[in-house]
Amino acid sequence: MKQLTICILSIMLLSIMATAQNKKPNIVIIYVDDLGYGDLSSYGATEVNTPNVDKLANGGVKFTDGHCSAATCTPSRYSLLTGRYAFRKDAAVLPGDAPLLISTDRATLPGMLKQNGYNTAVIGKWHLGLGNGDVDWNGKVAPGPLEIGFDYSYLIPSTGDRVPSVMLENHHVVGLDQEDPIEISYKKKVGTDPTGIENPELLRYPSDKFHGKTIVNGVSRIGYMSGGNSARFRDETVPYQMLHKARTFIDEHQEEPFFLYFAFHDIHVPRLPDARFQGATDMGVRGDAIVQMDYITGELVKHLEKRGLSENTIIVFSSDNGPVLDDGYTDESVERLGKHQPAGPYRGNKYSAYEAGTRVPTIVYWPGTIVARESDALVTQTDLYASFAELVGHELEASEAPDSEAMWSTFAGESFEGREYLLEESVTLALRHGQYKYIHPTKKNPSWIKLEKNIEAGVSTEAQLFDLSNDVGEQENIASKNKKLVKKLQKEIERIQNN
Numbered sequence: 001m002k003q004l005t006i007c008i009l010s011i012m013l014l015s016i017m018a019t020a021q022n023k024k025p026n027i028v029i030i031y032v033d034d035l036g037y038g039d040l041s042s043y044g045a046t047e048v049n050t051p052n053v054d055k056l057a058n059g060g061v062k063f064t065d066g067h068c069s070a071a072t073c074t075p076s077r078y079s080l081l082t083g084r085y086a087f088r089k090d091a092a093v094l095p096g097d098a099p100l101l102i103s104t105d106r107a108t109l110p111g112m113l114k115q116n117g118y119n120t121a122v123i124g125k126w127h128l129g130l131g132n133g134d135v136d137w138n139g140k141v142a143p144g145p146l147e148i149g150f151d152y153s154y155l156i157p158s159t160g161d162r163v164p165s166v167m168l169e170n171h172h173v174v175g176l177d178q179e180d181p182i183e184i185s186y187k188k189k190v191g192t193d194p195t196g197i198e199n200p201e202l203l204r205y206p207s208d209k210f211h212g213k214t215i216v217n218g219v220s221r222i223g224y225m226s227g228g229n230s231a232r233f234r235d236e237t238v239p240y241q242m243l244h245k246a247r248t249f250i251d252e253h254q255e256e257p258f259f260l261y262f263a264f265h266d267i268h269v270p271r272l273p274d275a276r277f278q279g280a281t282d283m284g285v286r287g288d289a290i291v292q293m294d295y296i297t298g299e300l301v302k303h304l305e306k307r308g309l310s311e312n313t314i315i316v317f318s319s320d321n322g323p324v325l326d327d328g329y330t331d332e333s334v335e336r337l338g339k340h341q342p343a344g345p346y347r348g349n350k351y352s353a354y355e356a357g358t359r360v361p362t363i364v365y366w367p368g369t370i371v372a373r374e375s376d377a378l379v380t381q382t383d384l385y386a387s388f389a390e391l392v393g394h395e396l397e398a399s400e401a402p403d404s405e406a407m408w409s410t411f412a413g414e415s416f417e418g419r420e421y422l423l424e425e426s427v428t429l430a431l432r433h434g435q436y437k438y439i440h441p442t443k444k445n446p447s448w449i450k451l452e453k454n455i456e457a458g459v460s461t462e463a464q465l466f467d468l469s470n471d472v473g474e475q476e477n478i479a480s481k482n483k484k485l486v487k488k489l490q491k492e493i494e495r496i497q498n499n
């Protein structure tokens with residue numbers, strides 16, 4: 001009898017071990033908002049210290065030529081989650097009351113992983129639209145992430161600077177009192193709440209007129225909001241609430257493979273780091289928000305370690321677009337910048353067709369499996385979809401992730417071969433090809449660009465070509481001396497457009 005029990009126990013143990021070994025790796029994407037190439041100490045920053053992210057960079061594959069797909073948030077997120085270029089959908093920065101941008105019949109990264117046995121969650125900034133165009137924030141808010149492949153969502157619906165300033169858990173606003181319903185308008189004032197334009201004396205810091213509407217938590221926002229007072233967030237505590245939800249999600253799903261898309265609001269405006277990080281740098285709120293983001297990242301990684309999950313969890317760390325200082329609020333980010341170079345050696349910023357628009361910190365960390373190294377392979381977040389499909393053994397259907405190329409071995413640092421051609425989306429389209437950077441001419445010069453202060457959009461009515469091997473700062477346009485190459489790159493852009 002004793003022998004039989006031992007025998008049964010060992011069979012059980014072996015099968016548990018086998019399950020553990022066969023278990024697909026968990027995937028965590030840590031997505032920072034507006035973090036520039038030069039904003040981390042592991043990427044050259046000297047005025048801000050980011051030890052927790054540096055641990056990932058120094059222990060995983062640190063990419064020096066990694067790109068988000070676009071120079072603004074919504075298009076980058078669209079491509080990350082669908083493996084499809086955002087220009088195909090005409091995706092641009094969405095207003096806070098926009099309908100869901102991703103069609104519910106489109107294949108998505110979370111949906112694909114779900115099909116392959118993953119439990120999936122998005123926690124943090126969404127900014128991909130919600131509802132069908134007439135969203136009622138007091139009822140069921142749908143369709144949204146749960147209709148495109150996520151099992152769980154805890155969201156800032158749009159951006160911190162756009163109303164509604166509430167958190168949405170699955171289909172419902174958290175903490176809403178139905179006796180105090182939410183009303184939102186992007187056209188006219190609703191309710192009696194003070195606005196930044198009318199009551200600037202109530203503000204913690206001034207804003208431009210676009211951000212000068214309803215005041216929530218002492219900061220004026222884009223758009224008008226009334227009601228929902230019990231549900232309004234305090235910007236300072238949002239990262240901690242996100243961390244708490246992420247820990248809970250991990251604990252509840254540690255037995256199955258999980259996919260967590262953890263989308264920071266830091267370091268986007270309005271920058272309101274919590275008291276413990278105020279003064280963490282000499283740079284004011286922008287630097288302090290970077291330190292807060294680093295801290296929360298560290299806590300998330302520690303939680304995975306505590307649960308014994310780190311060797312079975314791939315962490316991708318990156319940003320949705322390049323850096324910006326004044327993005328509508330006078331929060332002293334410009335005045336207190338000092339020696340810090342948010343874009344590192346690159347030209348431009350968020351919104352820009354120049355390199356800094358899309359070249360962002362990009363790290364893939366998988367302790368025990370991935371060897372620590374630096375990689376200069378040309379990679380884009382658009383390719384994560386097909387690469388993860390490759391990793392989990394999922395065969396893509398013809399219409400699935402149409403612009404995504406499978407290159408898991410490159411993301412894992414086993415190969416240094418990246419994209420032959422890499423598209424960068426902004427007001428125009430740009431193309432990287434080896435050391436060359438081509439920017440497609442455009443007549444577009446949207447009025448919002450002029451509203452943004454000190455922004456270099458990088459657009460021109462002439463073709464622009466730069467050789468990054470000796471002109472990393474994109475100073476000398478060599479298009480007229482290299483007509484053949486310009487033509488070739490133009491043709492490639494047209495081929496992509498007509499695909």
Ligand code: NG6
Nearest residue numbers: 072073074093159161210327328451
């Ligand atoms: C712009 C806003 C800017 C920011 C951005 C979105 C104005 C003048 N500027 O339209 O403040 O909210 O949209 O940023 O309104 S992103 O990172 O989500 O793309």
Ligand code: CA
Nearest residue numbers: 033034073320
């Ligand atoms: Ca952004």
